[in-house]
Amino acid sequence: xxxxxxxxxxxxxxxxxxxxxxxxxxxxxxxxxxxxxxxxxxxxxxxxxxxxxxxxxxxxxxxxxxxxxxxxxxxxxxxxxxxxxxxxxxxxxxxxxxxxxxxxxxxxxxxxxx
Amino acid sequence: xxxxxxxxxxxxxxxxxxxxxxxxxxxxxxxxxxxxxxxxxxxxxxxxxxxxxxxxxxxxxxxxxxxxxxxxxxxxxxxxxxxxxxxxxxxxxxxxxxxxxxxxxxxxxxxxx
Numbered sequence: 001x002x003x004x005x006x007x008x009x010x011x012x013x014x015x016x017x018x019x020x021x022x023x024x025x026x027x028x029x030x031x032x033x034x035x036x037x038x039x040x041x042x043x044x045x046x047x048x049x050x051x052x053x054x055x056x057x058x059x060x061x062x063x064x065x066x067x068x069x070x071x072x073x074x075x076x077x078x079x080x081x082x083x084x085x086x087x088x089x090x091x092x093x094x095x096x097x098x099x100x101x102x103x104x105x106x107x108x109x110x111x112x113x114x
Numbered sequence: 115x116x117x118x119x120x121x122x123x124x125x126x127x128x129x130x131x132x133x134x135x136x137x138x139x140x141x142x143x144x145x146x147x148x149x150x151x152x153x154x155x156x157x158x159x160x161x162x163x164x165x166x167x168x169x170x171x172x173x174x175x176x177x178x179x180x181x182x183x184x185x186x187x188x189x190x191x192x193x194x195x196x197x198x199x200x201x202x203x204x205x206x207x208x209x210x211x212x213x214x215x216x217x218x219x220x221x222x223x224x225x226x227x
Binding site for chain 1 (some may be wrong): 118147154155156157158159162170205207215216217218219220221
């Protein structure tokens with residue numbers, strides 16, 4: 001069965017510092033992987049996705065993530081945090097073994113300090 | 115392109131009352147999802163439609179929750195009767211086809227007192 005684990009429910013960084021949000025998944029077959037961002041009182045917005053091909057995926061707002069099959073990970077990074085990056089981030093997995101049902105992680109809230 | 119529309123945005127009801135939420139997906143999107151997002155948790159899929167057919171409703175509490183998608187476009191999610199634990203944000207999303215990325219509406223925040 002699919003599952004998603006996001007390490008750290010809260011992450012705090014200083015403005016300009018590296019952002020690293022961790023995501024590990026379990027899946028019986030190669031999955032599709034997604035990162036979504038949720039700002040207060042809004043729905044989720046897609047940041048980036050991995051389906052096939054290049055394992056380093058670039059998304060919007062300067063974010064990127066790398067699919068590492070051997071580590072079953074899909075960590076999200078951004079070289080330099082901006083105040084506007086403060087939000088909740090969700091990792092999600094979808095695979096054929098689960099009928100392509102999307103499973104979301106519990107989320108990581110990112111705080112950016114001035 | 116218009117996004118996913120949901121109404122109402124906020125709803126407060128007493129336990130044992132009924133409530134309905136409405137969703138209008140992005141035009142042309144075949145797949146529609148309803149999620150329940152409890153505070154501090156990730157979204158949990160309640161039901162997935164492909165056109166007007168149900169693909170997955172394994173986590174829908176069918177004794178109190180129901181959903182329909184008329185003519186493969188708009189959808190309504192109903193809770194009757196509501197319980198305190200139903201307090202959550204109900205998100206609607208659509209996609210051109212599963213398993214592609216999903217486009218989410220702003221959600222309906224339900225408070226059951």
